[in-house]
Amino acid sequence: AIWMTQSPSLLSASTGDRVTISCRMSQGISSYLAWYQQKPGKAPELLIYAASTLQSGVPSRFSGSGSGTDFTLTISCLQSEDFATYYCQQYYSFPYTFGQGTKLEIK
Amino acid sequence: QITLKESGPTLVKPTQTLTLTCTFSGFSLSTSGVGVGWIRQPPGKALEWLALIYWNDDKRYSPSLKSRLTITKDTSKNQVVLTMTNMDPVDTATYYCAHVAAPWGYFDYWGQGTLVTVSS
Numbered sequence: 595a596i597w598m599t600q601s602p603s604l605l606s607a608s609t610g611d612r613v614t615i616s617c618r619m620s621q622g623i624s625s626y627l628a629w630y631q632q633k634p635g636k637a638p639e640l641l642i643y644a645a646s647t648l649q650s651g652v653p654s655r656f657s658g659s660g661s662g663t664d665f666t667l668t669i670s671c672l673q674s675e676d677f678a679t680y681y682c683q684q685y686y687s688f689p690y691t692f693g694q695g696t697k698l699e700i701k
Numbered sequence: 702q703i704t705l706k707e708s709g710p711t712l713v714k715p716t717q718t719l720t721l722t723c724t725f726s727g728f729s730l731s732t733s734g735v736g737v738g739w740i741r742q743p744p745g746k747a748l749e750w751l752a753l754i755y756w757n758d759d760k761r762y763s764p765s766l767k768s769r770l771t772i773t774k775d776t777s778k779n780q781v782v783l784t785m786t787n788m789d790p791v792d793t794a795t796y797y798c799a800h801v802a803a804p805w806g807y808f809d810y811w812g813q814g815t816l817v818t819v820s821s
Contacts, residue, residue, distance in 0.1 A: 595764070628807035630748075637797055637811035638748065649809065681748055685806025689763045690738075690750040 596620055596684050600693030606701040611672045615680055615696045619663040623686035629658055629667045632695075633678045641680075642667065672698075703727035705737075705798050705812035712818050713788050719817060723781040723798030727810075730756050730776050736801035737781040738808060739772065741794040749794075753801060754781060790819045 597620035607613050617627065625645035630638035640649045642658040645665055655670040669676055677700050682693040709721035721739070728735055738753040752772040753761045762770050771784045781798060795816045799808035 626806070630808075637814050638808075639811070640807060640809050643802070643805065643807040643809075683748075683750075683807065688761050689765075690753075690806055692740075692748040692750065694747045 595689050596623060596687060596691055598682060598684060598691055598693045600682055600696055602696060603694060605696055605698045607672055607698060608701045609672050609674055613669050613672060613698065615667040615682075615698075617660075617665045617667075617682035617693050619665075619684060622662045623684045625661045626684060626686035627658075627660070627665050628683045628685065629656075630681045630683065631676075631678050632681065638681060669698075703800055703810040705800060705810060707796060707798050707812045707815040709796075709815060709817065711816060712820065714821050715789055715819060717788050719783075719785045719788050719792070721783045721785075721796055721798075721815065721817075723783070723812060725779050725781070725798075725800070728800065730754075730774050730779070730781070732756055734803040736803045737774070738799050738801050739781075739783045740797045740799060740808070741792075742797070742814075743791075743794040746794075751785075751796075752783060753806075755801075755803065788819045793817065793819045 599618045627645045629642040632638040646658045657668045679695050679697045705725040736755040739751040754772045769786045774781050795814040797814045798812045800810040802809045
């Protein structure tokens, strides 16, 4: 199985800040990586797939980058609705795996 | 418009078998390339992928749970069923079904989830 290290696990920031979340793989996965946002009590929502492709309807302040083993999710100007938990997921090979999550909280 | 909804018991006893149904609309599991997966999330913890079934009946399972899981589809009813045997309190979680954006493996549409508690 491919192991993922997502960091940080907790991120404190303020509205308007630029933040980055990292996801590192135990082996190369090309660009087969997705990012999800999950709010309390809700199902995850797809933000980005293929490492950097924005899902339809997702605001352009979200962006993804990376390939191989190192990936980053960036939120360029935090809005109040962005405070949530974020997960990465690799779909390069089975078993599919998710990162441990990054909780983005208001500073 | 793709929608999915999970249904099943909210409480099961240890050692019992859990059966969850995912009823979907907006796509067909007889269409080439389509898949439906199951993911779970224990309270306060991360997401865990469980199983996936494709339009051609190809099935994939989490190795750590493979011996306990069975995934099936009923194309005529637009349903996917997941069974998990020998339930344990550690299996307490919210269970989600999701549409797989085949041929890729990311989940682009999710059900609302159903919380299953394992307790005697």
